[in-house]
Amino acid sequence: MYKDFLKPLFLDRVQTLIQYQLETTAELMKRTISKAMMELTSDMNDSTMQCERNLASFVWTESPADIVMADIWQAASSKTLMDCGGLMLKARAFTPAVQNLCHSVDEKLRLLLEDTESYVQAAESEPRQDSDVFDRFADTPDILKFMQQSGVKCVQEILSYLTEQLHLWEKSLTDIPDPITSAITENKVLLTARTCAAMSEMTPHLQRCILALPDWNKHASFKLTKKFRSQKPSELPEWNSIHMKLQQCQMTAYRIWMEYTYKQIMSGFSEQISSVDQNAILTSLTRWEEVQITEEAEEGKKFSSKIFVPVQASWHLQTLLYRLCDDLNKIGIQALPRSVVQNLLVKVTDGLITAYEELLALRGHHKCTNPLSQPEVLQELFNFRFIQLIIPRKGEEEIHKKYQQRCQTVLSQLEDIVDPFDLDVFSPYIQANLSKQAQRSSVIFGALCHLDKLGGAGAGSVGGSLSGGLRPLLSGQEPHNVLSLISCPNRFPLLPLGSQHGSRGGGNSALTTQPLKAQTMSRTADGNGPSLTSMVESTLPSSSSQADLSSSFYDKMEKLGSMGSRIFSNISGKS
Known part of the structure; x- marks a missing residue:
C-alpha cells in the first residue's frame, strides 16, 4: 500500500x-x-x-x-x-x-x-537490514x-x-x-x-x-x-x-x-602623436639631456660640441601607461585571469603600433605638408622602444610574431628619417637613457609586465625585454599572481645585516660576547651608586673607537636593548 x-x-x-x-x-x-x-x-x-x-x-x-x-x-x-x-x-x-x-x-x-x-x-551509513513498512x-x-x-x-x-x-x-x-x-x-x-x-x-x-x-x-x-x-x-x-x-x-x-x-x-592618442599644434607639442614635451661629445676632424684636431638627447618618454605615452596600470590595480589585477590581462595588453600594444603606423603614413615622408622633424623622430624612437621594454611580447604565437614584424617595420621607417651619422651618434645615449628610464619606471608600470618576464632593465640590452635578469622557473611551474609587482633589486637594495667580528676592542668585545653584569642604581641623594648618565656613558661605545666605525646599526640597537633591560630590572628590584 x-x-x-x-x-x-x-x-x-x-x-x-x-x-x-x-x-x-x-x-x-x-x-x-x-x-x-x-x-x-x-x-x-x-x-x-x-x-x-x-x-x-x-x-x-x-x-x-x-x-x-x-x-x-x-x-x-x-x-x-x-x-x-x-x-x-x-x-x-x-x-x-x-x-x-x-x-x-x-x-x-x-x-x-x-x-x-x-x-x-x-x-557511509550501513544499509538497513530489517524490512519495515515505512523506510524513509x-x-x-x-x-x-x-x-x-x-x-x-x-x-x-x-x-x-x-x-x-x-x-x-x-x-x-x-x-x-x-x-x-x-x-x-x-x-x-x-x-x-x-x-x-x-x-x-x-x-x-x-x-x-x-x-x-x-x-x-x-x-x-x-x-x-x-x-x-x-x-x-x-x-x-x-x-x-x-x-x-x-x-x-x-x-x-x-x-x-x-x-x-x-x-x-x-581615445585621442593618435591625434596627440600626430598633432602639429604647438601648444600640444609643448604640453607633451619632456626634458632632454645635454651631452658634450668630442669629435676629431680629418686634420687630427679635436673639437667638442653639445647635443640634446631624449631622457624620458613623452607625457602622453606615460599618462596612457599609468592610466592603464591604475585601471588594472583599481579592479584587483592580482585576481584577474591571466588571459584577461594578456588580451588587454595585446589590444593596447596593437593600438599603439597602429597609431605609429598612421603617424608615419601622415607625416613620415618629406612630400607631406608637415613632415616629422629630426628631434620629433628621435623622441618617437625613444617612445616606441620604451613601449617594447615595458610591455614585452615575446611569445611564439602567430599574433606575437606579426606584432614583432610590425615593430621592426616602424623602427626602420623612423630610423630612415634620421640622418645616418646623427643616428650613430645619438643611439648609444638613447639606449643608455632607455635603460635608466625603464629601471626608474619599472615599479610604477609593473602591472603591465608578465610575471614570467620580470627582471632588471639595466641588466640586458635595451632592445630586449625586461626578462634578462630573472631566474628560470623551478620545475616549470607557473608563478603565482597574488598582488603582483615587478621586482627591482637596484631600487630596493638588501638591508644591512648585523655581523659579529671575532676581534674587537676589549671593552666593546665584552659588550657583544658576554652578558652585562648587574649593576645597582642608588636612589639616595648621596650619589654613592652609579648614576644613569654614567651607566649610559659606560655602556655606549666611544665615538672615536674603531669598533664603533665597524659596528652596524643592529649591533648598536642590541647594546641599547641590553642596557634598557638592565636598567628597568634594577628599578623593579628596588621597588
Whole structure:
C-alpha cells in the first residue's frame, strides 16, 4: 500500500519543497544583486561601497580580520576560503558585497540540506537490514537526483539574469557617453565578474547540491573544495558544467570591461602623436639631456660640441601607461585571469603600433605638408622602444610574431628619417637613457609586465625585454599572481645585516660576547651608586673607537636593548 499510494505522494511532496527552496534561492540572489547594483548607483562618495569602486582601498587597508589567529593551528586541508581570513579574500578580490551575495545563497542551500537530512541516508551509513513498512531513506537516490537537477536550474536562472544584465550594460557603455553613468555601469560589470568567480569557491553547499552528495555535515564540507579540485573535470561532469558556465559569464563581463577600457585609454592618442599644434607639442614635451661629445676632424684636431638627447618618454605615452596600470590595480589585477590581462595588453600594444603606423603614413615622408622633424623622430624612437621594454611580447604565437614584424617595420621607417651619422651618434645615449628610464619606471608600470618576464632593465640590452635578469622557473611551474609587482633589486637594495667580528676592542668585545653584569642604581641623594648618565656613558661605545666605525646599526640597537633591560630590572628590584 505504501509503495503504490503513499510513496509517490511522499516523494512528490519532498520534491515540491526542494523546488520551492531553490526557486526562492534564485529569487533571493537576483534581489540581492539588484540591491547591490542600486547601491553602486547611489552617491559616488558613499564609503560603504567605496571598495566596490576601487579595490585598491579594500586590498591595501588593514583590518583585524585579515588573519584569523583562532584557526592558526588548523590544517590547511580542513579550511575553506572563509576560514583563511580577510587577507585571502582580499587577494582574491572578493569584496564585502561579493561575500554577502555568496553567503546569502550558501545559507539558503545549507538550510535546504538540513531539511533534507531527515530523508537522505548518509553514504557511509550501513544499509538497513530489517524490512519495515515505512523506510524513509528508500527514496535517497531520487531525492538527490532531483536536488541536483533543480540546483542546476537554479544556477542557470541566476546566470541568465546576469547575462541579460550584462548585455544591457554593454549597450549602455556604447550608447551613453556620460562619464558618470559609464563609471557606474563599469562597476556593475566588474561586480558581476567577481560574483561569478566567487560562486565557484565560496558556496560549498551549492557544490554539494550539484554533486548530489548525501553527507552534508560541516567536517565534510570543509574538505569539499580541496578534494574535488584534485580530481579531473571528466570525473565531475555536473559541477564542471556549472563551473564552466560561471566562468563563461565571468569572462563575458571582463570582455565588456576590457573593450570599454581600451576605448577610454586609446581615445585621442593618435591625434596627440600626430598633432602639429604647438601648444600640444609643448604640453607633451619632456626634458632632454645635454651631452658634450668630442669629435676629431680629418686634420687630427679635436673639437667638442653639445647635443640634446631624449631622457624620458613623452607625457602622453606615460599618462596612457599609468592610466592603464591604475585601471588594472583599481579592479584587483592580482585576481584577474591571466588571459584577461594578456588580451588587454595585446589590444593596447596593437593600438599603439597602429597609431605609429598612421603617424608615419601622415607625416613620415618629406612630400607631406608637415613632415616629422629630426628631434620629433628621435623622441618617437625613444617612445616606441620604451613601449617594447615595458610591455614585452615575446611569445611564439602567430599574433606575437606579426606584432614583432610590425615593430621592426616602424623602427626602420623612423630610423630612415634620421640622418645616418646623427643616428650613430645619438643611439648609444638613447639606449643608455632607455635603460635608466625603464629601471626608474619599472615599479610604477609593473602591472603591465608578465610575471614570467620580470627582471632588471639595466641588466640586458635595451632592445630586449625586461626578462634578462630573472631566474628560470623551478620545475616549470607557473608563478603565482597574488598582488603582483615587478621586482627591482637596484631600487630596493638588501638591508644591512648585523655581523659579529671575532676581534674587537676589549671593552666593546665584552659588550657583544658576554652578558652585562648587574649593576645597582642608588636612589639616595648621596650619589654613592652609579648614576644613569654614567651607566649610559659606560655602556655606549666611544665615538672615536674603531669598533664603533665597524659596528652596524643592529649591533648598536642590541647594546641599547641590553642596557634598557638592565636598567628597568634594577628599578623593579628596588621597588
